[in-house]
Amino acid sequence: PSPKNGTAPTPLINYLDTQYFGEISIGSPAQMFNVVFDTGSANLWVPSHSCSPLYTACFTHNRYDASKSLTHIYNGTGFSIQYASGNVRGFLSEDVVVVGGIPVVQVFAEATALPAIPFIFAKFDGVLGMGYPDVAIDGITPVFDRIMSQHVLKQNVFSVYYSRDPTHIPGGELVLGGTDPNYHTGSFHYMNTKEKGKWEVVMKGVSVGADMLFCMNGCTAVIDTGSSYITGPASSISILMKTIGAVELAEGGYTVNCNLVKLLPTVAFHLGGQEYSLTEEDYILWQSEFGEDICSVTFKALDVPPPTGPIWILGANFIARYYTEFDRGNNRIGFAQAI
Numbered sequence: 001p002s003p004k005n006g007t008a009p010t011p012l013i014n015y016l017d018t019q020y021f022g023e024i025s026i027g028s029p030a031q032m033f034n035v036v037f038d039t040g041s042a043n044l045w046v047p048s049h050s051c052s053p054l055y056t057a058c059f060t061h062n063r064y065d066a067s068k069s070l071t072h073i074y075n076g077t078g079f080s081i082q083y084a085s086g087n088v089r090g091f092l093s094e095d096v097v098v099v100g101g102i103p104v105v106q107v108f109a110e111a112t113a114l115p116a117i118p119f120i121f122a123k124f125d126g127v128l129g130m131g132y133p134d135v136a137i138d139g140i141t142p143v144f145d146r147i148m149s150q151h152v153l154k155q156n157v158f159s160v161y162y163s164r165d166p167t168h169i170p171g172g173e174l175v176l177g178g179t180d181p182n183y184h185t186g187s188f189h190y191m192n193t194k195e196k197g198k199w200e201v202v203m204k205g206v207s208v209g210a211d212m213l214f215c216m217n218g219c220t221a222v223i224d225t226g227s228s229y230i231t232g233p234a235s236s237i238s239i240l241m242k243t244i245g246a247v248e249l250a251e252g253g254y255t256v257n258c259n260l261v262k263l264l265p266t267v268a269f270h271l272g273g274q275e276y277s278l279t280e281e282d283y284i285l286w287q288s289e290f291g292e293d294i295c296s297v298t299f300k301a302l303d304v305p306p307p308t309g310p311i312w313i314l315g316a317n318f319i320a321r322y323y324t325e326f327d328r329g330n331n332r333i334g335f336a337q338a339i
Protein backbone atom coordinates (compact mmCIF):
# COMPACT_ATOMS: atom_id res chain seq x y z
CA PRO A 1 0.00 0.00 0.00
CA SER A 2 1.66 3.30 -1.03
CA PRO A 3 1.81 5.69 1.96
CA LYS A 4 -0.72 8.49 2.18
CA ASN A 5 0.51 11.66 0.35
CA GLY A 6 3.95 10.08 0.02
CA THR A 7 4.77 10.11 3.73
CA ALA A 8 4.70 7.22 6.19
CA PRO A 9 4.60 7.95 9.96
CA THR A 10 5.64 5.50 12.70
CA PRO A 11 4.75 6.42 16.31
CA LEU A 12 7.62 5.92 18.77
CA ILE A 13 7.65 4.92 22.43
CA ASN A 14 9.72 7.04 24.85
CA TYR A 15 11.15 5.00 27.70
CA LEU A 16 12.39 7.34 30.45
CA ASP A 17 13.71 9.87 27.91
CA THR A 18 16.62 7.48 27.28
CA GLN A 19 15.26 4.86 24.84
CA TYR A 20 13.07 5.71 21.82
CA PHE A 21 11.80 2.95 19.55
CA GLY A 22 8.98 1.99 17.21
CA GLU A 23 7.30 -1.10 15.79
CA ILE A 24 8.12 -2.89 12.52
CA SER A 25 7.09 -6.30 11.24
CA ILE A 26 9.20 -9.03 9.61
CA GLY A 27 7.85 -12.08 7.77
CA SER A 28 4.49 -13.47 6.66
CA PRO A 29 2.44 -13.73 8.74
CA ALA A 30 3.85 -10.58 10.41
CA GLN A 31 6.19 -11.04 13.38
CA MET A 32 6.28 -7.72 15.33
CA PHE A 33 9.47 -6.13 16.72
CA ASN A 34 10.32 -2.90 18.52
CA VAL A 35 13.45 -1.31 17.06
CA VAL A 36 15.56 1.79 17.64
CA PHE A 37 15.72 3.82 14.40
CA ASP A 38 19.42 4.58 14.55
CA THR A 39 21.13 7.16 12.29
CA GLY A 40 24.48 6.05 13.75
CA SER A 41 24.37 2.62 12.09
CA ALA A 42 22.98 1.14 8.87
CA ASN A 43 22.01 -2.48 9.55
CA LEU A 44 18.79 -4.11 10.74
CA TRP A 45 19.00 -6.91 13.30
CA VAL A 46 16.52 -8.54 15.66
CA PRO A 47 16.98 -11.41 18.16
CA SER A 48 16.82 -14.87 16.53
CA HIS A 49 14.68 -17.84 17.46
CA SER A 50 17.91 -19.86 17.20
CA CYS A 51 19.62 -17.68 19.83
CA SER A 52 21.20 -20.00 22.41
CA PRO A 53 19.47 -20.14 25.82
CA LEU A 54 22.78 -18.93 27.28
CA TYR A 55 21.85 -15.42 26.10
CA THR A 56 19.25 -14.20 28.58
CA ALA A 57 18.76 -10.99 26.58
CA CYS A 58 17.35 -13.05 23.69
CA PHE A 59 14.68 -14.59 25.87
CA THR A 60 13.41 -11.34 27.32
CA HIS A 61 12.76 -10.02 23.78
CA ASN A 62 10.77 -10.92 20.67
CA ARG A 63 12.67 -13.36 18.44
CA TYR A 64 12.34 -13.88 14.66
CA ASP A 65 11.34 -17.43 13.71
CA ALA A 66 12.29 -18.13 10.06
CA SER A 67 10.43 -21.45 10.10
CA LYS A 68 7.17 -19.59 10.72
CA SER A 69 7.54 -17.17 7.78
CA LEU A 70 6.27 -18.09 4.29
CA THR A 71 8.38 -15.30 2.72
CA HIS A 72 11.67 -16.20 4.50
CA ILE A 73 14.68 -16.54 2.15
CA TYR A 74 17.70 -18.41 3.60
CA ASN A 75 21.10 -16.65 3.53
CA GLY A 76 23.20 -17.90 6.48
CA THR A 77 26.20 -15.56 6.03
CA GLY A 78 27.87 -14.70 9.38
CA PHE A 79 27.25 -11.22 10.81
CA SER A 80 28.83 -9.13 13.56
CA ILE A 81 28.25 -5.45 14.35
CA GLN A 82 30.31 -3.41 16.84
CA TYR A 83 28.71 -0.79 19.07
CA ALA A 84 30.34 1.29 21.81
CA SER A 85 28.79 -1.22 24.24
CA GLY A 86 30.21 -4.35 22.56
CA ASN A 87 29.20 -6.43 19.58
CA VAL A 88 26.14 -8.34 18.41
CA ARG A 89 26.73 -11.53 16.38
CA GLY A 90 24.44 -13.69 14.26
CA PHE A 91 23.68 -14.64 10.66
CA LEU A 92 21.89 -13.05 7.71
CA SER A 93 18.34 -13.83 6.54
CA GLU A 94 16.04 -12.18 4.03
CA ASP A 95 12.32 -11.52 4.43
CA VAL A 96 9.58 -8.91 3.96
CA VAL A 97 10.11 -6.03 6.43
CA VAL A 98 7.28 -3.49 6.88
CA VAL A 99 8.17 0.02 8.18
CA GLY A 100 5.42 2.64 8.43
CA GLY A 101 3.21 0.41 6.27
CA ILE A 102 5.81 0.18 3.47
CA PRO A 103 6.95 -3.41 2.67
CA VAL A 104 10.48 -4.10 1.43
CA VAL A 105 12.34 -7.39 0.84
CA GLN A 106 15.26 -6.87 3.19
CA VAL A 107 18.50 -8.64 4.14
CA PHE A 108 18.80 -8.37 7.93
CA ALA A 109 20.64 -10.16 10.73
CA GLU A 110 19.20 -12.67 13.17
CA ALA A 111 21.13 -12.08 16.40
CA THR A 112 22.23 -15.32 18.08
CA ALA A 113 24.75 -13.76 20.50
CA LEU A 114 23.27 -10.78 22.32
CA PRO A 115 25.37 -9.55 25.28
CA ALA A 116 23.36 -9.28 28.52
CA ILE A 117 24.99 -5.91 29.14
CA PRO A 118 23.41 -3.71 27.91
CA PHE A 119 20.59 -5.60 26.17
CA ILE A 120 18.84 -6.88 29.30
CA PHE A 121 18.12 -3.18 29.91
CA ALA A 122 16.73 -2.68 26.40
CA LYS A 123 12.99 -2.12 26.19
CA PHE A 124 13.28 -2.68 22.43
CA ASP A 125 14.15 -5.88 20.55
CA GLY A 126 16.57 -4.73 17.87
CA VAL A 127 18.08 -1.91 15.85
CA LEU A 128 17.09 -0.56 12.43
CA GLY A 129 20.01 1.44 11.08
CA MET A 130 19.00 4.63 9.26
CA GLY A 131 22.58 5.46 8.25
CA TYR A 132 24.04 5.63 4.75
CA PRO A 133 24.93 2.44 2.81
CA ASP A 134 28.62 3.36 3.26
CA VAL A 135 28.46 2.36 6.94
CA ALA A 136 26.45 -0.85 6.41
CA ILE A 137 28.21 -4.06 7.48
CA ASP A 138 28.67 -6.66 4.68
CA GLY A 139 27.57 -4.04 2.10
CA ILE A 140 23.90 -4.80 2.81
CA THR A 141 21.52 -2.26 1.26
CA PRO A 142 19.85 -0.47 4.22
CA VAL A 143 16.06 -0.43 4.71
CA PHE A 144 15.62 3.27 3.84
CA ASP A 145 17.57 2.81 0.58
CA ARG A 146 15.25 -0.05 -0.34
CA ILE A 147 12.24 2.17 0.40
CA MET A 148 13.66 5.09 -1.65
CA SER A 149 14.15 2.80 -4.66
CA GLN A 150 10.40 2.04 -4.62
CA HIS A 151 9.67 5.73 -5.39
CA VAL A 152 6.71 5.80 -3.01
CA LEU A 153 8.03 8.71 -0.92
CA LYS A 154 7.25 12.36 -1.75
CA GLN A 155 10.82 13.30 -0.73
CA ASN A 156 13.90 11.19 -0.03
CA VAL A 157 14.01 12.36 3.59
CA PHE A 158 13.01 11.07 7.02
CA SER A 159 12.29 13.12 10.15
CA VAL A 160 12.47 12.38 13.86
CA TYR A 161 10.48 13.78 16.78
CA TYR A 162 11.46 12.65 20.30
CA SER A 163 9.15 13.82 23.10
CA ARG A 164 10.76 15.31 26.22
CA ASP A 165 8.07 14.08 28.55
CA PRO A 166 7.81 10.29 29.07
CA THR A 167 4.07 10.60 29.78
CA HIS A 168 3.48 12.30 26.37
CA ILE A 169 1.75 9.88 23.94
CA PRO A 170 3.18 9.17 21.42
CA GLY A 171 6.71 9.29 22.83
CA GLY A 172 7.95 10.36 19.42
CA GLU A 173 7.44 9.92 15.69
CA LEU A 174 9.50 8.85 12.68
CA VAL A 175 8.17 10.17 9.35
CA LEU A 176 9.47 8.60 6.13
CA GLY A 177 9.16 10.95 3.15
CA GLY A 178 8.65 14.27 4.90
CA THR A 179 8.17 16.13 8.21
CA ASP A 180 5.21 16.39 10.61
CA PRO A 181 4.06 20.02 11.18
CA ASN A 182 2.40 18.91 14.43
CA TYR A 183 5.81 18.53 16.02
CA HIS A 184 7.86 21.50 14.82
CA THR A 185 7.46 25.26 14.67
CA GLY A 186 9.31 27.95 12.77
CA SER A 187 11.46 27.28 9.74
CA PHE A 188 14.07 24.60 9.19
CA HIS A 189 17.75 25.57 9.07
CA TYR A 190 19.83 23.22 6.94
CA MET A 191 23.48 22.24 6.85
CA ASN A 192 25.27 19.86 4.53
CA THR A 193 26.56 16.56 5.86
CA LYS A 194 30.30 16.85 6.43
CA GLU A 195 31.09 14.02 4.07
CA LYS A 196 28.56 12.15 1.99
CA GLY A 197 27.76 8.90 3.71
CA LYS A 198 27.48 9.91 7.35
CA TRP A 199 24.89 11.84 9.35
CA GLU A 200 27.50 14.27 10.65
CA VAL A 201 28.08 18.02 10.18
CA VAL A 202 30.82 20.54 10.85
CA MET A 203 30.32 22.21 14.23
CA LYS A 204 31.84 25.68 14.71
CA GLY A 205 31.95 25.77 18.50
CA VAL A 206 30.30 24.93 21.80
CA SER A 207 29.42 27.73 24.23
CA VAL A 208 28.61 27.58 27.93
CA GLY A 209 26.64 30.69 28.84
CA ALA A 210 28.21 33.58 26.92
CA ASP A 211 31.64 31.97 26.51
CA MET A 212 32.64 29.72 23.63
CA LEU A 213 34.76 27.13 25.42
CA PHE A 214 35.09 24.14 23.08
CA CYS A 215 35.55 23.19 19.44
CA MET A 216 36.72 26.74 18.67
CA ASN A 217 38.64 25.58 15.60
CA GLY A 218 35.75 23.49 14.37
CA CYS A 219 35.00 19.84 15.01
CA THR A 220 32.54 17.15 13.91
CA ALA A 221 29.02 16.75 15.30
CA VAL A 222 27.30 13.39 14.72
CA ILE A 223 23.49 13.67 14.78
CA ASP A 224 22.61 10.31 16.28
CA THR A 225 19.03 9.17 16.89
CA GLY A 226 20.40 5.97 18.47
CA SER A 227 22.24 7.75 21.29
CA SER A 228 20.43 8.75 24.46
CA TYR A 229 22.70 11.62 25.39
CA ILE A 230 25.21 14.16 24.16
CA THR A 231 28.83 13.04 24.21
CA GLY A 232 31.95 15.15 23.82
CA PRO A 233 35.72 14.71 24.14
CA ALA A 234 36.61 13.78 27.72
CA SER A 235 38.80 16.87 28.17
CA SER A 236 35.96 19.20 27.11
CA ILE A 237 33.37 17.35 29.19
CA SER A 238 35.49 17.57 32.34
CA ILE A 239 35.91 21.34 31.87
CA LEU A 240 32.17 21.67 31.17
CA MET A 241 31.33 19.77 34.37
CA LYS A 242 33.66 21.92 36.44
CA THR A 243 32.11 25.05 34.90
CA ILE A 244 28.60 24.00 35.89
CA GLY A 245 29.71 22.70 39.29
CA ALA A 246 28.87 19.05 38.59
CA VAL A 247 30.53 16.28 40.62
CA GLU A 248 31.62 12.97 39.17
CA LEU A 249 29.91 9.83 40.50
CA ALA A 250 31.67 6.48 40.97
CA GLU A 251 30.45 4.92 37.72
CA GLY A 252 31.46 7.93 35.63
CA GLY A 253 28.23 9.93 35.51
CA TYR A 254 27.98 13.50 36.82
CA THR A 255 25.38 15.03 39.13
CA VAL A 256 24.55 18.54 40.30
CA ASN A 257 22.78 19.79 43.42
CA CYS A 258 19.10 19.82 42.47
CA ASN A 259 18.61 23.15 44.28
CA LEU A 260 21.12 24.80 41.94
CA VAL A 261 19.68 23.39 38.67
CA LYS A 262 17.75 26.57 37.83
CA LEU A 263 21.01 28.57 37.98
CA LEU A 264 22.77 26.41 35.39
CA PRO A 265 23.93 28.07 32.13
CA THR A 266 22.66 27.24 28.65
CA VAL A 267 24.98 25.14 26.48
CA ALA A 268 24.89 26.13 22.79
CA PHE A 269 26.07 24.19 19.74
CA HIS A 270 27.05 26.35 16.77
CA LEU A 271 25.88 24.51 13.68
CA GLY A 272 25.37 25.92 10.18
CA GLY A 273 25.17 29.58 11.20
CA GLN A 274 22.70 28.98 14.02
CA GLU A 275 23.16 28.53 17.77
CA TYR A 276 21.27 25.51 19.10
CA SER A 277 21.06 26.06 22.83
CA LEU A 278 20.02 23.60 25.50
CA THR A 279 18.84 24.84 28.88
CA GLU A 280 19.22 22.92 32.11
CA GLU A 281 15.75 21.45 31.44
CA ASP A 282 17.19 19.81 28.34
CA TYR A 283 20.40 18.47 29.85
CA ILE A 284 19.52 17.60 33.45
CA LEU A 285 17.76 14.26 34.10
CA TRP A 286 15.84 14.79 37.36
CA GLN A 287 15.21 11.44 39.06
CA SER A 288 13.80 10.69 42.50
CA GLU A 289 15.42 7.61 44.01
CA PHE A 290 14.47 6.29 47.47
CA GLY A 291 12.75 9.58 48.19
CA GLU A 292 15.74 11.77 47.37
CA ASP A 293 16.21 13.76 44.15
CA ILE A 294 19.19 12.97 41.91
CA CYS A 295 19.96 15.52 39.18
CA SER A 296 22.28 13.84 36.68
CA VAL A 297 23.87 15.69 33.79
CA THR A 298 23.19 14.04 30.43
CA PHE A 299 26.55 14.92 28.85
CA LYS A 300 28.91 11.96 28.66
CA ALA A 301 32.63 11.82 27.86
CA LEU A 302 33.54 9.79 24.80
CA ASP A 303 36.93 10.06 23.08
CA VAL A 304 36.93 8.99 19.44
CA PRO A 305 40.48 8.84 18.04
CA PRO A 306 41.44 10.85 14.91
CA PRO A 307 40.83 10.90 11.99
CA THR A 308 37.17 10.32 12.89
CA GLY A 309 37.45 12.23 16.17
CA PRO A 310 37.39 14.47 18.03
CA ILE A 311 33.63 14.38 17.74
CA TRP A 312 30.56 15.47 19.64
CA ILE A 313 27.55 13.14 19.40
CA LEU A 314 24.21 14.96 19.60
CA GLY A 315 21.67 12.34 20.69
CA ALA A 316 18.10 12.10 21.93
CA ASN A 317 18.15 15.01 24.36
CA PHE A 318 19.28 17.33 21.53
CA ILE A 319 16.77 15.91 19.03
CA ALA A 320 13.98 16.24 21.62
CA ARG A 321 14.59 20.01 21.54
CA TYR A 322 15.34 20.35 17.81
CA TYR A 323 13.08 18.42 15.40
CA THR A 324 15.45 16.86 12.87
CA GLU A 325 15.03 16.18 9.15
CA PHE A 326 17.57 13.82 7.59
CA ASP A 327 17.67 14.63 3.86
CA ARG A 328 19.20 11.88 1.69
CA GLY A 329 18.12 13.67 -1.50
CA ASN A 330 20.33 16.68 -0.74
CA ASN A 331 22.80 15.12 1.75
CA ARG A 332 21.85 17.65 4.41
CA ILE A 333 20.32 17.82 7.89
CA GLY A 334 17.64 20.32 8.91
CA PHE A 335 16.66 21.48 12.40
CA ALA A 336 13.52 23.28 13.56
CA GLN A 337 12.22 24.10 17.05
CA ALA A 338 10.43 20.99 18.35
CA ILE A 339 6.96 21.48 19.87
Ligand SMILES: COCCCC[C@@](O)(c1ccccc1-c1ccccc1)[C@@H]1CCCN(C(=O)[C@H]2C[C@@H](N)[C@@H](O)C2)C1
Pocket residue numbers: 018019020021036038039040041083084085118119120121122123127224225226227228316
Ligand atom coordinates in the same frame (compact mmCIF):
# COMPACT_ATOMS: atom_id res chain seq x y z
C1 LIG B 1 17.41 6.97 21.54
O1 LIG B 1 17.33 5.59 21.90
C2 LIG B 1 18.60 5.12 22.22
C3 LIG B 1 18.55 3.58 22.43
C4 LIG B 1 19.47 3.20 23.59
C5 LIG B 1 20.93 3.16 23.14
C6 LIG B 1 21.82 2.60 24.27
O2 LIG B 1 21.79 3.58 25.31
C7 LIG B 1 21.29 1.26 24.79
C8 LIG B 1 20.75 1.27 26.06
C9 LIG B 1 20.26 0.08 26.62
C10 LIG B 1 20.34 -1.12 25.92
C11 LIG B 1 20.90 -1.14 24.64
C12 LIG B 1 21.37 0.03 24.05
C13 LIG B 1 21.90 -0.11 22.69
C14 LIG B 1 23.16 -0.70 22.49
C15 LIG B 1 23.65 -0.88 21.19
C16 LIG B 1 22.86 -0.51 20.08
C17 LIG B 1 21.61 0.09 20.29
C18 LIG B 1 21.12 0.27 21.57
C19 LIG B 1 23.32 2.46 23.86
C20 LIG B 1 24.19 2.06 25.05
C21 LIG B 1 25.66 1.90 24.59
C22 LIG B 1 26.16 3.18 23.91
N1 LIG B 1 25.24 3.47 22.84
C23 LIG B 1 25.60 3.25 21.52
O3 LIG B 1 26.70 2.90 21.17
C24 LIG B 1 24.55 3.48 20.45
C25 LIG B 1 24.89 4.66 19.53
C26 LIG B 1 23.92 4.43 18.41
N2 LIG B 1 24.34 5.08 17.18
C27 LIG B 1 23.83 2.91 18.24
O4 LIG B 1 24.51 2.53 17.06
C28 LIG B 1 24.46 2.32 19.46
C29 LIG B 1 23.85 3.77 23.29
